[in-house]
Amino acid sequence: METVEFKVDMVGIHEKRLRKCLHKLKGVEKVEVDANSQKVAVTSYIHRNKILKAMRRSGLKADFWSAQNELLNAYAATYGAFRFCSYNAFF
Numbered sequence: 001m002e003t004v005e006f007k008v009d010m011v012g013i014h015e016k017r018l019r020k021c022l023h024k025l026k027g028v029e030k031v032e033v034d035a036n037s038q039k040v041a042v043t044s045y046i047h048r049n050k051i052l053k054a055m056r057r058s059g060l061k062a063d064f065w066s067a068q069n070e071l072l073n074a075y076a077a078t079y080g081a082f083r084f085c086s087y088n089a090f091f
Helices: 015-023 048-057 067-083
Strands: 002-008 028-034 039-044 062-064
Touching: 002 048, 015 028, 015 039, 015 048, 048 062
Parallel strands: none
Antiparallel strands: 002 039, 002 062, 028 039
């Protein structure tokens, strides 16, 4: 059994639709969805490429989770609030 993490574009996609797509595959044991970081962890006996192919067939924009995604999420969580300031700090 292997746990594979995916980055899924969750804009306009319901979590229920994602879970339904993955549970249709034989061998999928558990699906964990984190909508805030757009991360999906799938525990299954199926090869990771077959899971990715099934998600893309159902119309989801998905890719394997990488260390770069961790860094981008940490950066967005830290500095994302400063980007949308309504005033200019430099006069």
